[in-house]
Amino acid sequence: MNEFIEFSKNQFFLTAGFNLIFVEFNAGISLITAIMYSMRKTIWQRCAKFWLKTILASYSITVITTLLLVFQLATNWSKLGGICGNIFGPFLILIALIMFFCEFLMFLIKLRAEKTKTLWILTILMHLHLWIIIAIQTTMHQPNSSIEFDYMNNCAHIVSFFDISFNFNTAIQFTKSLWKSYSIASIFCIGICARYILQNKHIAFSISSIKTAVLIGGSACISLTPLIYKASSFQMPNIKNIQTINVIHIKNGMLGLQAMRNLKKEYTLAEKEIFLMHKHDIAYANLIPELQPTERLIGTSFETVLPSISEINQEQITQIANEIIPNFKLAFYSNLITIFINILLTIIFFMFAYKLFRKKITSANFTLKCAIVVMPLPFLSAISQYANIEATRGPWLINNMLPIYLAASNLTAISAMISLISMCIFLFICILLFAFRIINIAQDGPENHPISTHNEPKPILKNKLSKILNKKHLAKKINMKSSYKAQVPSRMDFKKLKKKTNKWKRKNK
Numbered sequence: 313m314n315e316f317i318e319f320s321k322n323q324f325f326l327t328a329g330f331n332l333i334f335v336e337f338n339a340g341i342s343l344i345t346a347i348m349y350s351m352r353k354t355i356w357q358r359c360a361k362f363w364l365k366t367i368l369a370s371y372s373i374t375v376i377t378t379l380l381l382v383f384q385l386a387t388n389w390s391k392l393g394g395i396c397g398n399i400f401g402p403f404l405i406l407i408a409l410i411m412f413f414c415e416f417l418m419f420l421i422k423l424r425a426e427k428t429k430t431l432w433i434l435t436i437l438m439h440l441h442l443w444i445i446i447a448i449q450t451t452m453h454q455p456n457s458s459i460e461f462d463y464m465n466n467c468a469h470i471v472s473f474f475d476i477s478f479n480f481n482t483a484i485q486f487t488k489s490l491w492k493s494y495s496i497a498s499i500f501c502i503g504i505c506a507r508y509i510l511q512n513k514h515i516a517f518s519i520s521s522i523k524t525a526v527l528i529g530g531s532a533c534i535s536l537t538p539l540i541y542k543a544s545s546f547q548m549p550n551i552k553n554i555q556t557i558n559v560i561h562i563k564n565g566m567l568g569l570q571a572m573r574n575l576k577k578e579y580t581l582a583e584k585e586i587f588l589m590h591k592h593d594i595a596y597a598n599l600i601p602e603l604q605p606t607e608r609l610i611g612t613s614f615e616t617v618l619p620s621i622s623e624i625n626q627e628q629i630t631q632i633a634n635e636i637i638p639n640f641k642l643a644f645y646s647n648l649i650t651i652f653i654n655i656l657l658t659i660i661f662f663m664f665a666y667k668l669f670r671k672k673i674t675s676a677n678f679t680l681k682c683a684i685v686v687m688p689l690p691f692l693s694a695i696s697q698y699a700n701i702e703a704t705r706g707p708w709l710i711n712n713m714l715p716i717y718l719a720a721s722n723l724t725a726i727s728a729m730i731s732l733i734s735m736c737i738f739l740f741i742c743i744l745l746f747a748f749r750i751i752n753i754a755q756d757g758p759e760n761h762p763i764s765t766h767n768e769p770k771p772i773l774k775n776k777l778s779k780i781l782n783k784k785h786l787a788k789k790i791n792m793k794s795s796y797k798a799q800v801p802s803r804m805d806f807k808k809l810k811k812k813t814n815k816w817k818r819k820n821k
Contacts, residue, residue: 319728320388329698331377339442340497342435342695359521362758369749392719396468403448410441446486447477454481461713491532496690498529503687504754506680530661558633564590565597570621599715642703647698651683652694
């Protein structure tokens with residue numbers, strides 16, 4: 313059972329991590345494209361037309377990884393639906409609706425690319441998709457008072473949908489992943505444009521795209537500095553103190569579990585007081601697999617057998633208390649990797665901002681090459697941050713409420729290993745297809761994505777002041793033409809000048 317859980321956890325980490333990375337990338341690149349398309353100049357709309365191709369490519373991978381995530385939740389975590397279906401069901405329905413509307417809007421953009429409002433609605437929906445994923449993730453790690461677990465019926469309920477979606481922890485995690493998505497998309501744009509500049513192609517397009525990417529990505533990295541400073545103060549906790557606290561929680565949970573069993577047989581006020589006192593520690597007692605009810609064939613029917621709590625000794629309690637300690641070393645090193653990458657990206661953004669200010673971006677070969685080399689680092693930062701979250705999860709699917717093994721399916725370790733290997737191969741193929749598609753888009757360049765003349769914005773005179781200014785401008789043009797005509801001599805002037813010169817010649821003779 314432990315091997316099956318380990319394989320299932322790794323599979324969940326792969327599918328959920330890659331899905332989150334592509335959702336973050338979609339949110340960032342859609343914002344950059346919407347800002348570019350809001351500009352009225354042709355060069356900005358040409359840039360938006362080009363980056364729209366990357367949105368279509370990345371969103372197709374997002375749909376595939378979402379389907380894989382739902383598939384492995386149904387196979388490896390089949391008991392999760394019966395325990396937490398009330399919590400995750402509404403969020404999964406919202407994600408499905410958002411994905412449907414995003415695909416519909418992309419179809420509209422493909423038909424009518426001049427609609428700026430459609431792009432902004434698509435951007436808002438992609439940010440909402442990211443918000444829902446972060447809300448689910450934060451609820452699993454820090455449920456607080458938004459979720460209540462019914463230990464008598466072994467199921468979880470939502471106390472407040474508003475507390476899940478709009479609590480303080482969700483807002484902080486969403487802000488971190490939002491700035492991270494902007495830095496991923498900005499470095500991606502800068503890297504492709506740096507390649508164009510080094511090849512001396514599409515210079516105007518590249519400079520316009522770099523300006524937008526540096527503005528968004530630089531502001532994102534600067535906004536992340538307080539969170540980076542807080543993360544840098546992370547210290548390794550005392551393992552012995554955590555072990556003693558876990559032992560106390562397990563013992564209290566065993567008392568609460570015994571009181572719950574007694575209440576099911578006979579209701580007494582004393583047992584109810586004990587149950588209410590130790591109700592929140594029952595999840596720690598559920599971490600002991602020997603205390604879980606089993607079904608045995610007695611006669612001609614199956615009956616549930618409850619193991620005795622008094623059979624659990626001190627050695628088993630201390631062993632479970634040691635096993636449930638999270639992997640703080642992995643969390644520490646992944647935190648260091650995230651901090652280092654964020655500092656490096658901030659330096660890159662400042663270098664590009666300086667070169668743009670001095671108007672020397674086309675001759676800055678070292679800065680352009682650095683941007684190409686740094687392109688995979690934001691994705692690595694996102695993976696390390698998600699690894700940090702998974703490392704601090706410990707044995708909990710919902711923190712201090714639901715152990716992981718209670719939601720796992722009754723499958724063998726070999727089946728989990730085969731599904732993990734097949735999932736890795738499939739995700740690797742998807743990433744290769746995405747990379748080849750991006751390379752083809754980059755090789756085509758922005759010239760193969762022209763904007764038709766009927767899509768270009770027409771000048772509109774909105775008020776009387778603009779009409780007056782336009783009339784004055786036309787009057788200046790007419791005066792300039794008349795003065796120019798006055799300066800140019802006509803044929804009559806040439807004839808008069810010729811007569812005068814002939815008279816002067818006769819007199820001098």
